[in-house]
Amino acid sequence: MEEPVQDIPTDRKERFGWYLYDLANTSFTVLIVTALFPLYFRILAWNNDAMWGYAGSVTMLIIALTAPILGAIADFGGSKKKFLAFYTAICIIFTGLMIFLPGITQSQIDAIPDPRPAVSPFSFPPFLGIDIWIWAWLIFVLANIGFQGALPFYNAWLPEISTEENIGRIGGYGFAAGYVGAMATIVIALITVMMDLPYTYAFFFSAIFFLGFGIPSILALKSRPARRFPGEEDQSLARLGFRRVANTVRHLKDYKGLPLFLLAYFLFSDAITTVIYYAAIFGAAVYSFSTTQTLVFFAVTQLSAIPGAFIFGWIADKWGTKKTLISTLFIWIFALLVAYLFVAWGQLIWWTVGMIAGVGMGSAQSTARSMYGQFIPEEKKSEMYGFYALTGKFAAILGPFVYATVLVLVNPTLDPNLVAQSHMTAMLTILLFFVVSVLLLLKVRQPVMGEAKVYLDDDIGLPSV
Secondary structure, three states, X not given: XXXXXOOOXXXXXXXXXXXXXXXXXXXXXXXXXXXXXXXXXXXXXXXXXXXXXXXXXXXXXXXXXXXXXXXXXXXXXXXXXXXXXXXXXXXXXXXXXXXXXXXXXXXXXXXXXXXXXXXXXXXXXXXXXXXXHHHHHHHHHHHHHHHHHHHHHHHOOHHHOOOOOOXXXXXXXXHHHHHHHHHHHHHHHHHHHHOOOOHHHHHHHHHHHHHHXXXXXXXXXXXXXXXXXXXXXXXXXHHHHHHHHHHHHHHHHHOOOHHHHHHHHHHHHHHHHHHHHHHHHHHHHHHOOOHHHHHHHHHHHHHHHHHHHHHHHHHHHHHOHHHHHHHHHHHHHXXXXXXXXXXXXXXXXXXXXHHXXXXXXXXXXXXXXXXXXXXXXXXXXXXXXXXXXXXXXXHHHHHHHHHHXXXXXXXXXXXXXXXXXXXXXXXXXXXXXXXXXXXXXXXXXXXXXXXXOOOOOOOOOOOOO
């Protein structure tokens, strides 16, 4: 039997703290991963857009190899809060270090001829014999490792602060809070651009924003005792982590519908991650969006995402998470089809796609997280969310890698005349992932929170490793 542990109830303060972390970390998602840093990196690497996708793939490979183990360790040691603080600190520190990268301003970017020449008009001297774009690439990878590494620990609080009746709503509130934070950081970026300040100032402000709201958030979250199982008492944390993950994999089939859900999640998480990574670059390359237009575009996206997260959170509680999730994925499919088929209509199409995709963005992610929470037993929340992270992170390796590789195959010589076509082809490839994921989800049953059992019958006899 599992060792008895004290049950620590949640309260409004803890739920507010959980929402606050979503508000804080979205500053990194929007400015660094999505809106501004990709355009800045494109200047440093000069049209080598594939390297941006490979940066995401390298990050996720590292996270994928550690997320399930760290989740199991956190569950055993009751140390989710420590790991959340550790990875958050890594993200904030390396984001702050971006202030030391070249201070490119908007006026310098506006002076670049259109179409962009094959050779960069900028000359950045190497640092310690290494090109500046490689330093930027490495700093981003390390900051992103911190951001992504914190997510499974943050997600593991959701079953602790919610019930079957409100898990969809609480998940939606978390994402909605994130979009409020996103709007605030977009305003910071717009001020930076309009005042013709170096882009690196906005990156530094993003780190300060994350720090300022992240500290009170983490302090408000409660540390709950570890749940220990037979045979685990005398094992090292690393060995325990591998053992629990092995047990999770063996028993995935026992959680009816979960393996198929994870496969579907792999595909649509892959697609969403890739679209988020390349949205700013795609808009600039295909629809000739300026930096200011790109920031306003993401503001519009966030505005449409806030009611989407609330509304679909409520719908998930009424209709069920499965139907809601499939509906949000159809929104994504429609948005990408419009972006691909009507590109000749100009920038108005990309503005429209932003509003449509915004509704599907937060609602798809929050509903998927809530649906997964209904599949898993309370006692294995950190480990199972670690496995959820593993699925998402392996998916995030594939998506940006596929997109980047398509760019290389279509435009191996970095010909400026082929940049738009290479991005269109890559985005069409990602659209297929959404279609297949919907077909898989149609075969998944609607889970019920609390019905899952903890399968530990094989643990006692499991040979030590």
